Amino acid sequence: MIDFHVHLYTADDLPINAGELPYRLPEPFPVKTYLDSLIEAGYKPDLVNNVHLSILDNSENIFRSFDELKCLQAEHPQRYGGIEMIGTILADPDYATIERLSHPQIKGIRLVLHDVCPESITPHTYSGDDWQALYARLRRDQHIHIYAQEPEANLRVLKQIPADRAVVIDHLGTCRPERGPQDRFYQALLEEARSRGNVWFKGPGYRTANTAEQTAPFTLEIIKRLGHNRLLLECTDAPHVGTDRDGQAYAALFTPVSVLQFARSLADITARENHISEQALLNAACADIINPQDPKEHTNMNKVHVEEFTFTVNYTDGSEQLEASRFIPENPDMSLPPVVFNSGYTGGVSMYGQLMGNALAARGYIVTTYDVSGFFSNRTVRNTFLKDDKLLTNVSLEDQTTELLALIEVAREHTGRMPIVISWAMGSVASLAAVNRLAAAGGEQIPLYVPMSYTRLRNLQNLRADAAGADEALFALAEDDAIPIFDTGTEETKLGYYPLDPNTQAYVHEQLGNYTHAGGADDWPGLQFVTARSYQSYVKFDPESEINAAKGSYPPALIIHGANNSLHMPKESQRLFEAYPDQEGNSLWIVEAMEHGQQLAADDPIFRKLIDGIDGHYRSLS
Structure with a gap:
């Protein structure tokens, strides 16, 4: 989840003389109080936007809140880690100086008009030379609120803001629900927003009307006129200052948690009417607001060249040449290390490899990835053989660890720097083994380790209807006996290699099949049968138990897991985070609304958030 509108401040930030305030002086609302109220209720935000509080004559509280969160994260990394804070400061030509706007966490400026009479806003109130200079100081990733x-x-205000500046309009554009969405000025506002194409309407919506049902006509009208990508509802507006039109204090009606529930109810009503996802209305627009793509930059960044090559892998029983792919941006950022990506079971270049390669290369990284031996482009190199007219694949995590270490060395030789290692699912188990071996070797270590959807493979077996019975039967088989590639819960597949939960079964064949067709590879999953040895070896493969900081240096780890992953459970990454050696830069990121691989698509907002988060985390370390 995110909170795109909250006010965080301490007692020292509040004005001494509260006699002329538009509402009663609120109680202090510091960062810790706010976050604890959410976390204890089961909500941990990925992103928090501390917005200028209208009763303050400056926004210094916002800058202090950045430091407060940083201290909390240093003292309690597991509780407060993974939370990003941005700020929206006072929109005043004298206050919003280039020095304040240059702070990387400042993402916008806020104009506060409250219940000002519209006629008092002349055509020049916000368009004079001083205001034009302020608008010109804004970065492309900063909006006007x-x-x-x-x-x-x-x-009236919107018409005075330059057309190339992004605008976020508070409280869905109106606090006058009795007039309805067909009010002529509300319709004119929506039309102006539509014609500009860079205006968003923000919730949470309780200041528009006190119930989600009463507010829904306005969100439905916004979608009808502008589309769902111009609506952002996931905000708390805590600590709920002021009163409603009947004089009831909002603070008596709402809490941060109840407002999040209000926003979700509003999103649910609106989404069902439009046959779209609730998540699309809650926070999908956030990335477009705070990290917009410049069309020219976007074109240039995405000129990615793919270079095919082979590399040598020295296994314990001989050497082989494996094929690999290198994604090279037209203008690589040589201040960045290279990236090596390895995928999970059946994964390879034509699936998540090309997805991660293109996305990260677009940001300046040189990305190398490959198909593990026995699959796709490396299908015939090793680990594949015929038995009784069946094509069998031996899935070896030991081999994959050796291959990954070889590819890390290839990337280091190519660029002169050790690579970031990013891994998906079962590939995260192989990469953890590789990190252990690099630590034990005592040589140069990778700069960042990013396991995604990690799971201890013995624990994965708990998805089976009869895990103990399947385990006993599978260990009774000869090593080269054929078993199904998946256990999908049927009698025929109960001795399958990899158990799938129903949610994952529902999407894998269509999504991953599309990837491999597009990549010109064998149809996913690229194999027919797996050896019993594959199962017998992988449930014993447990590099997590071999983590030992005393043996050598470990890299910082950004451990990522989908909160809604029903195949690889989030608690698996939580346990890995606790077991991993304490390093500056370690972070556990449980991604709200992310499942297993369902969101791994180039245009999915969660996937874009993942790429932004990985890129931003590395840059914060450097």
Whole structure:
């Protein structure tokens, strides 16, 4: 989850003289109080936007909140780690200086008009030379946030803002629910927003109307006129200052948690009417607001050249040449290390490899990936043989560890630097073994380790209907006996190699099949049968139990897992985070609304968030 609108401040930030405030002086609301209220209720935000509080004459509290969160994360990394904070400061030409706007966490400025009379806003109120200079100081990733209760006031201000500046309009553009969405000024506001193409309407919506049902006509009208990607509802607006139109204090009606529930109810009503996902309305627009793509830059960044090559792997019983792919940006950022990506069971270049390769190369990284031996382009190199007219594949995590170490060395030789290693699912188990071996060797270590959807493979077997019975039967087989590639819960597949939960079964064949068809590879999963030895060896393969900081130096780890993953459970990554050697830069990131691989698609907002998060985490270390 995210909270795109909250006000965080301490007692020292509040004004001494509260006599002329538009509402009662609120209680202090520091970062720790706010986060603890969410975390203890089961909500941990990935992103928090600390927005300028209208009763303050500056936004210094926002800059102090950045430091407060940093201290909390240093003291309690597991509790507060993985939370990113940004800020939206006071929109004032004298206050919003280039020095303040240059802070990387400042993502916007806020114009506060409250219930100002629209007629008091002249055509020049926000378009004079001083305001034009302020607009020109904004970075491309900084927006202008307008808060006015009257839709006509929002419209008058919007028309004075340069057309190339992104705008976020507070409280769905109106706090006048009695007029309805067909109000002529509300319709004019939506039309102006539609014609500009860079205006978003933000919730949570309780200041528009006190119930989700009463607010829904406005969100439905926004989608009808602008599309669902112009709506962002996941906000708390805590600590809920002011009163509603009946004089009831919002703080008596709402808490941060109840507002999040309000936003989800509103998203659910709106999504069902439009046959779209609730998540698309809650926070999918966030990335477009705070990390917009410049069309020219986007074109240049995505000129990625793919170079095919072979590399040598020295196994314990001989050497082989494996094929690999290198994704090279037209203008690589040589300040960045290279990246090596290895995928999970049946994974390879034509699936998640090309996806990660293109996305990270677009950001300046040189990315290398490959198909593990026995699969796709390396199908006939090793670990594949015929028995009784059946084509069998031996899946060897020992081999995959050796292959990954060889590829890390290839990347180091190619660029002169050790690579970041990013791994998916079962590939994260092989890469953990590789990290252990690099630590034990005592040589140069990788700069960052990013396991995604990690699981201890013995624990994965708990998905089976009869895990103990299957284990006993599989160990009774000869090593070269054929077994099904998956256990999908049927009698025919109960001795399959890899158990799948129903949620994962529902998407794998269509999504991964599309990837391999597009890549010109064998149809996914690229094999027919697996050896019993594959099972017998992989349930014993447990590099997590071999983690030993005393044996050598470990890299910082960004451990990523989907909160809704029902195949590889989030607790697996949580346990890995606790077992991993304590390093500056370690972080556990449980990604809200992410499942197993369902969101791994180039245009999915969660996938874009993953790429932004990995890139941002490395840059924060350097």
